[in-house]
Amino acid sequence: MLDPKRVRTQTEEIARRLAVKNFTFDQATFEEMEQRRRELQVRTETLQSEQNKRSRSIGKVKAAGEDIQPLLAEVDNLKQQRSEAEEALRELQESLNAFLSGLPNLPDESVPSGDSEDDNVEVRTWGTPPTFDFDVLDHVSLGERLKGLDFEKATRLAHSRFAVMQGPIARLHRALAQFMIDLHTGEHGYLETYVPYLVNADTLYGTGQLPKFEEDLFKISGDQPLYLIPTAEVPATNLVSQSILDADELPLRLVCHTPCFRSEAGSYGRDTRGMIRQHQFDKVELVHIVRPDESEQALEELTAHAEKVLQRLDLPYRVVELCGGDMGFSAARTYDLEVWLPGQNKYREISSCSNARDFQARRMHARWRNPGTGKPEPLHTLNGSGLAVGRALVAVMENYQQADGSIRVPEVLKSYMGGLERIQ
RNA sequence: GGAGAGGUGGGUGAGUGGCUGAAACCAGCUCCCUGCUAAGGAGCCAUACGCAUUGCGCGUAUCGAGGGUUCGAAUCCCUCCCUCUCCGCCA
The missing domain is CATH 3.30.930.10 (Bira Bifunctional Protein; Domain 2)
Structure with a gap:
């Protein structure tokens, strides 16, 4: 597997080097997946964070003898959104991972080009x-x-x-x-x-x-x-x-x-x-x-x-x-x-x-x-x-x-x- | 194959629902003390990913793996894998 960070930041370079192995790197598909991954991951983690925060506070609110019903309702709502976001992220990460693990290793700069x-x-x-x-x-x-x-x-x-x-x-x-x-x-x-x-x-x-x-x-x-x-x-x-x-x-x-x-x-x-x-x-x-x-x-x-x-x-x-x-x-x-x-x-x-x-x-x-x-x-x-x-x-x-x-x-x-x- | 006991950080090992990403000890690292050595004191010490980045950072996930219950799981339930002990079988 190539370093995903490197694939992300040096996409042109990666495509050029892989071409030496006669491998066509689908740059457009990769960049599209990568952008969606980023959005989904940020969204998922934000929702997780919000839910965790509320869940933690429930114990304290309860101990203080206050009403936890409003919190429960909020958490319930967050949970819905979160599981949808999680599912979408999981799917995307799977395809992204399949894409990345299908890339061959980069040939060294010194490797001669050729077909056979x-x-x-x-x-x-x-x-x-x-x-x-x-x-x-x-x-x-x-x-x-x-x-x-x-x-x-x-x-x-x-x-x-x-x-x-x-x-x-x-x-x-x-x-x-x-x-x-x-x-x-x-x-x-x-x-x-x-x-x-x-x-x-x-x-x-x-x-x-x-x-x-x-x-x-x-x-x-x-x-x-x-x-x-x-x-x-x-x-x-x-x-x-x-x-x-x-x-x-x-x-x-x-x-x-x-x-x-x-x-x-x-x-x-x-x-x-x-x-x-x-x-x-x-x-x-x-x-x-x-x-x-x-x-x-x-x-x-x-x-x-x-x-x-x-x-x-x-x-x-x-x-x-x-x-x-x-x-x-x-x-x-x-x-x-x-x-x-x-x-x-x-x-x-x-x-x-x-x-x-x-x-x-x-x-x-x-x-x-x-x-x-x-x-x-x-x-x-x-x-x-x-x-x-x-x-x-x-x-x-x-x-x-x-x-x-x-x-x-x-x-x-x-x-x-x-x-x-x-x-x- | 049968019966039982377990799987927690580099190691040992606590931890039966929120204050635990995890006590304590050992190993390791940094600093202090010290003429050397030895001893002593203070602190640091898991991994991956993301966000931010001028700097301190912030967030998510991970306690064998996967699923479930719950607002919340290392902790409760289910399935699987592995290790150990005894029995059976076998090169």
């Missing part, structure tokens, strides 16, 4: 895409030949866009997650965190998935209205919701390994082959909760931590800064990490690192007590994949493939694979 991923800006590259003196296979062919990946069985068990993994491939998948967690806790100072995989609507509202993107989520049936998490960002970031943190508790750095569930509505026909786009996938997620003046720096650090995973795995990648049109709802700034996939002969997203600034904190009421002002103020939140485990598996399989269809185990994963050198 084609307009993202390459920031840097690392490593060199490998060359092969044989015809490369993609992870599907490699996995099926090694009897480690089975998409047909998964479809029979569940639906399309699911996978079954077995044997050393399944272990490699697990090894990747373990390696990532160990790296982030051991070298980058993250706190390992385990969270619920089902969350309620408030939690999803807090990080910005609701109310606008419900169709992307899996909602469970049953007594409790719960949703499968689309990313650990949701529960992990919401750990600080509804709270006021002391300055010395910051920054918080959390690492969280969970499955993620996405309906992938609207992506029919995209990446239908293989593990790139699944309804269920594992991800190691990094979350930072920081003081506002440290969030720019935190985004650089978080991105570097995600990059370190690819570097240790010796996987070539590039970093791109997302353009306005490709950014998420809650982000002010986003770096994507794209890993080289020989099977597709291109870079594909494997991590997305975003600074949400105070946008999520406002929605979830996460604050810190600023020693400078003594006041509770919204925190800044950041999140990034460190990394998507399924896609990391794809990248390792394709980049480490050998002419005979076997897969070399990356050096850093050998200890997690019981010393195995090669999957064949």
